[in-house]
Amino acid sequence: MTGSERPQTMAQVDAVETEQAGTDHRHTGAGTWRAGIRRAIRAGSRPGPWKRGLVLAASALLLGLLMLLHAEIPNRIGNLGSLVETFLPWFGLFVPVLLAAALWRRSASAVAALLLPVVVWLNLFGGLLGDKSHAGGDLTLASHNVGADNPDPIGTARDLAASGADVLALEELAEQVRGTYERELAKAYPYHTVQGTVGLWSRLPLSDTRPVDIKTDAGPLGESKPAEVKMHYNRALRTTVATGQGPLAVYVAHLGSVRVNPRAGFWTAHRDRGAQALGEAVAAERNERVVLLGDLNGTEDDRALAGITSRLRSVQDEAGDGFGFSWPATFPMARIDQILVRGVKPESSWVLPATGSDHLPVAAGISW
Known part of the structure; x- marks a missing residue:
């Protein structure tokens, strides 16, 4: 607006400011609308808790199957079965490691899969956790x-x-x-x-x-x-x-x-x-x-x-x-x-x- 085009009265000033505010509001509303669309797209493309951490879930299932089926691990190659069985109780230490990773990834599938190794380990070694001794003896x-x-x-x-x-x-x-x-x-x-x-x-x-x-x-x-x-x-x-x-x-x-x-x-x-x-x-x-x-x-x-x-x-x-x-x-x-x-x-x-x-x-x- 040139000097000759500047408003001369208060009414003209108010009209110009109202027009500018409306333009800013339209621009802000459009920006907010576009940002909302982008957030919705990102949320839709992000996997849910049951789809996250599938590798962790698979690892938990493999751990449970290894302990459950340890007797089926062949000894033909380097006595691998006997080696696993020698340190079998220690495989339970992988459970808290996988659990921490599952919680960090917020993976419901990995947490659920960890139920298998936990149940198998407790079935194998849970009886050793308590004191079964009795006083006396001949x-x-x-x-x-x-x-x-x-x-x-x-x-x-x-x-x-x-x-x-x-x-x-x-x-x-x-x-x-x-x-x-x-x-x-x-x-x-x-x-x-x-x-x-x-x-x-x-x-x-x-x-x-x-x-x-x-x-x-x-x-x-x-x-x-x-x-x-x-x-x-x-x-x-x-x-x-x-x-x-x-x-x-x-x-x-x-x-x-x-x-x-x-x-x-x-x-x-x-x-x-x-x-x-x-x-x-x-x-x-x-x-x-x-x-x-x-x-x-x-x-x-x-x-x-x-x-x-x-x-x-x-x-x-x-x-x-x-x-x-x-x-x-x-x-x-x-x-x-x-x-x-x-x-x-x-x-x-x-x-x-x-x-x-x-x-x-x-x-x-x-x-x-």
Whole structure:
């Protein structure tokens, strides 16, 4: 508007301002309308809570199926099934991780899918969360892989003697420290036997003691070793403990070690052969009351130990408090040190304090 076109009266000024306000209002209304359309388009294109996080939902379902069908995982490739079963309880840690991710993504489908692994895990291990132990018991048992490289065998022996166990099994007894354990345990345990690298100390008399061949004496090419070499490396024994309620057959075993490496995967050949032989020995045992103590280098869930666990019951499952992990001692992740029974009643099961070994001792109370 030029100087000559400027309004000369108040009425003209009011008319101009009214016209400009109407134009601004129309522009603002159009902008708001367009912004609303854009918001509606974005909302319509954004997936809803049931469509978000489908990858997380699939991961949760796969986790549940892995735990549910762990027995179907083949062992043909690197013993993958046994490896999964060894650390099976730890797969439950993926649940809170997936739950946090599902909540962050606001994914209803992922949260719902997590019900499967939760239910499966609780079905498998929920019974271990509570304390099922009972006071008392007729006999206290203990087992410990004392470790060939244990820097303090004297302290270990004294700790075990103070545990109050009536029957004490030791595995991985090195020849150079065997005398140390015999001297330190002699006062608490008047009866003992050592067969190769395993031994049993008892407050009660022993009889019918013999080594058990668990077939770990073959060389790398399958050649047989001399008898004296076999005995030196013998890893299992069987004896009878005379109790006030009758004879108790006790087995002590240290199955072969397992290894994880990139080429062979989860290597368990010696362990698996020993487990099969030990299962056959237990199956042939005529005594109704049987106890197996030892380092089996495998958990109860591992299918390779089925020949043993199908004939004997775990005291930890029936009378324990928690998982009872025993290895490694610095951060226990698996219970590979077992106390298994038949014909007696487990009353309690617990893990003893650490010694100089890389395993934790395990103990149990049983009654008739």
